[in-house]
Amino acid sequence: MTRFNFNRRSVLGGAGALAAAATLGIKPEQVLGAEGGVLKVRMVGDIQVLDPGYMIGGAETTTLFACMPRLAEPVFENGTWNWKPSEYVDKVGQDDETHISFTLKPGLMWSGDIGELTAEDVKYSLERMLKSDWSARFPTLDHVDIKDKYSGVIVLKAPFAGTWLMGIASESGSILPKAAMVKLKDEKFTTELPGSLGPYMLASWTPKQKLVLKADPNWKGTKPDFDEIQILDIEDGKAAELAFEAKEIALASIPTETAARYSKTPPANSKLVKLPSPLFTWLGCNTQNPKFADIKVRKAIQRAVDLESVLVGAYGGIASAAHGVVPDGILGHRDKSKYAYNPDEAKDLLKQAGVSDLAVDIKVLSGETAQVTAGQIIQANLNDVGMKATVSTVDSGPYWNLGLESKGDAWKTLELWLMRFRCSPDPADAMQWFKKDQVGVWNWERWTDAEFEKLWEDGLKETDPAKRAPIYQRMQEIMEDTGAYTWITFDPWDYASSTDINPGFDPGGEIRAELIKKA
Amino acid sequence: MLVYTLQRIGLSFLICVTSICLLFSAIHLIPGDPASIMLGSRATPELRERLNHELGLDQPVPMQLVNFLGRVAQGDLGTDLWSQRPVSTMVAESLPYTLTLIAAGLGWSALVGIPLGCYSAIRRNTWADRLTGILSVGTISIPSFVVAIYALLFFSIELDWFPVIGAGDEGNLGDQLWHLVLPSFAVGLGWVGYLARIVRASMLEVMGENHVRTARAFGLPEGKIILHYALRIAILPTITLLALAIGGMLSSAVFAESIFARPGIGKLIVDAANLRDYPLVQGAALTTVVLFAFAMPIADLLVAWLDPRVRATF
Numbered sequence: 077m078t079r080f081n082f083n084r085r086s087v088l089g090g091a092g093a094l095a096a097a098a099t100l101g102i103k104p105e106q107v108l109g110a111e112g113g114v115l116k117v118r119m120v121g122d123i124q125v126l127d128p129g130y131m132i133g134g135a136e137t138t139t140l141f142a143c144m145p146r147l148a149e150p151v152f153e154n155g156t157w158n159w160k161p162s163e164y165v166d167k168v169g170q171d172d173e174t175h176i177s178f179t180l181k182p183g184l185m186w187s188g189d190i191g192e193l194t195a196e197d198v199k200y201s202l203e204r205m206l207k208s209d210w211s212a213r214f215p216t217l218d219h220v221d222i223k224d225k226y227s228g229v230i231v232l233k234a235p236f237a238g239t240w241l242m243g244i245a246s247e248s249g250s251i252l253p254k255a256a257m258v259k260l261k262d263e264k265f266t267t268e269l270p271g272s273l274g275p276y277m278l279a280s281w282t283p284k285q286k287l288v289l290k291a292d293p294n295w296k297g298t299k300p301d302f303d304e305i306q307i308l309d310i311e312d313g314k315a316a317e318l319a320f321e322a323k324e325i326a327l328a329s330i331p332t333e334t335a336a337r338y339s340k341t342p343p344a345n346s347k348l349v350k351l352p353s354p355l356f357t358w359l360g361c362n363t364q365n366p367k368f369a370d371i372k373v374r375k376a377i378q379r380a381v382d383l384e385s386v387l388v389g390a391y392g393g394i395a396s397a398a399h400g401v402v403p404d405g406i407l408g409h410r411d412k413s414k415y416a417y418n419p420d421e422a423k424d425l426l427k428q429a430g431v432s433d434l435a436v437d438i439k440v441l442s443g444e445t446a447q448v449t450a451g452q453i454i455q456a457n458l459n460d461v462g463m464k465a466t467v468s469t470v471d472s473g474p475y476w477n478l479g480l481e482s483k484g485d486a487w488k489t490l491e492l493w494l495m496r497f498r499c500s501p502d503p504a505d506a507m508q509w510f511k512k513d514q515v516g517v518w519n520w521e522r523w524t525d526a527e528f529e530k531l532w533e534d535g536l537k538e539t540d541p542a543k544r545a546p547i548y549q550r551m552q553e554i555m556e557d558t559g560a561y562t563w564i565t566f567d568p569w570d571y572a573s574s575t576d577i578n579p580g581f582d583p584g585g586e587i588r589a590e591l592i593k594k595a
Numbered sequence: 596m597l598v599y600t601l602q603r604i605g606l607s608f609l610i611c612v613t614s615i616c617l618l619f620s621a622i623h624l625i626p627g628d629p630a631s632i633m634l635g636s637r638a639t640p641e642l643r644e645r646l647n648h649e650l651g652l653d654q655p656v657p658m659q660l661v662n663f664l665g666r667v668a669q670g671d672l673g674t675d676l677w678s679q680r681p682v683s684t685m686v687a688e689s690l691p692y693t694l695t696l697i698a699a700g701l702g703w704s705a706l707v708g709i710p711l712g713c714y715s716a717i718r719r720n721t722w723a724d725r726l727t728g729i730l731s732v733g734t735i736s737i738p739s740f741v742v743a744i745y746a747l748l749f750f751s752i753e754l755d756w757f758p759v760i761g762a763g764d765e766g767n768l769g770d771q772l773w774h775l776v777l778p779s780f781a782v783g784l785g786w787v788g789y790l791a792r793i794v795r796a797s798m799l800e801v802m803g804e805n806h807v808r809t810a811r812a813f814g815l816p817e818g819k820i821i822l823h824y825a826l827r828i829a830i831l832p833t834i835t836l837l838a839l840a841i842g843g844m845l846s847s848a849v850f851a852e853s854i855f856a857r858p859g860i861g862k863l864i865v866d867a868a869n870l871r872d873y874p875l876v877q878g879a880a881l882t883t884v885v886l887f888a889f890a891m892p893i894a895d896l897l898v899a900w901l902d903p904r905v906r907a908t909f
Contacts, residue, residue, distance in 0.1 A: 121866075122866075123678075124677040124678045125677060125678060266677075266679050267678050267680065282765065282858075283685065283688050283689070283858065284688075284689060284858035284859075284862060284863065284866075285761065285762060286761075308760065308761065308856070309856065310760055310856040311853065311856070311862075311866070312853050312854065312856065314744075314854075315759070315760055315853070315854055315855065315856050316856075318747060318748070318751070318752055318759050318760075319759045319760045319856070321752060322751055322752055322755070322758075322759045324758065324759050324760060324761075325760075472869065473871060
């Protein structure tokens, strides 16, 4: 037997005939998006931080709702979001304006050896939110009193009607196991839950690929329909669309242009799920820019924008017109504006202001197709009334700093911009960014109004929805009267779903895995 | 040879350090800060300052660079700003997928491109040669992301032959290979053309050498002449090109990973850059720089080892 001679000759011989990377075509069994007990859905962006005090959103919200307890949960009924007691409590309700009592169900055990869910966990979880990044979800929470092992009282410093939907019934109201949390560094966690108690448990996470939720066999509440839910990280909207059409996923959020197409010609065995949008978009105007100091100029801009063209051109005709910042389905939603598209009136206002050939710049977020297109349509509208409008696309990094005083002087020359915020199902969450203390932070329009500030305080305290709605409607009217806001839309928030399932969602438009039912 | 090797390695280290410094500077020149992006509309000035302090971003940039270089020297690439996971762990999770994609892309492109180049050289100036030339230039000119999209539309959606997204189930090699077919096709197609052209040119040059003429004169079979006397020498520039291809495929991998929703270091860098996740961008980009910086000297050393003419100069 000759020794193998690893020399130049043998290597060169091998280099001339590289191994064929023949895939042997072991074609995997065709896996449907929803087959047997396994459901595959899309997430946009991987989980980063599951800790409710420091989370980002998206699949993190889905995971928290599926795996963690809370005192109440959101429910959409009669065209608006409300809340109902969760399956973790025997009783929860508002005793008076500043006291909310709760009694947990006994015998609910955390995963692992952590122990039982108790009122101590509730106290720990809610009070830690006060020091977290999401403290704004509990603006008037003072502390939680414990009455016994399963009962307690949440004490507010002042009445706040948004306590339920913004706080207790949201992902921010997730209850954590204190016994496990205190052992963690800084008592925080990121991608590993310290313990779980719910219809699902976090079975595995493959970074940048998928998150797998498996039905918890120890869960004593309503059993979910699917044994396993795989949440696949698909960043690109087009890739998600193709994966849905190939039936590799059963549920996916889809871009506006896809939704517009599906609304006319949906793929076979699919349906378009249109959710109440949590998003609101408007054209903002810097009232402290000398070009727009005269309110007539600002009102001219409002009347120059052909909203219908924008909705058809930029949103495929499937988006609804906005008349404020509170989306449809949320208390305080406004059905109409005081102004309408009227280019003649716009020209007249500009003439009264003594302005002609006004050069204006509209900043839009690059990468947001609908916004860029909307900006271009608005540019054309403004040019039609005699302005000289330009559109500047800005990358997300600098875009979000445009109006921030702490980030330089860009706010001084900021003129017009398209802005989109997201709102939780309480109107206070939408309004908080337009207060006086937000000038130089998120109130890029840089206006203040004494009545607005008073209404803000009134809205926090008022708990009767019938009285609260007019407060927020008036606040939006005040915003509109400044001329600094031209309402655009509540951006479509649509999902493509297999007809094999009936999906469930939270008020923010995120998937609630535990609510998905087989059709 | 040892001196040459040490020189090449030393040069690679210098390239890496320079790249780190340039990259570090570039990242910090990008407008926007992670605190604003992390916190979004929740970013009050107080929260932003606190986060910047926690993340060490309030220190002068040169100090941050020195700290980073010191940590890298100890093998610590830092911590992801968002998830607080070690960057080295995140890179280690993603890198194998990209390396697999590149290896598969290189493998099939070499398997097809080299024989195609040989054939083209042997059949010089025939219709086969011209057709190969047109196809080669064609594949070079089509961007890899266009190939990826159309391959997806045709083979996955239309014919339903291949999966649309993902890298396959962990532990299932067959499934993972199946998920690799289209992405590797997309990243490798352009290099088929490059390799074919290089090998053709190289072969034409070598086929005109004296030793080849001599071999023919001795009546050796043409096949043996091509494989043993021509291709052995003509293949040498291809080795250098394959090292360059690693760099090219790293760029193409970004598109392939996005379009096919595959994990990988390209996608990791893009996502991190969008979030201004400085440590992750730095760590992941450093990894690709090191990969490329050491691929080139390895290729040079391999060529030097294989080619006695180069070895004779040491």
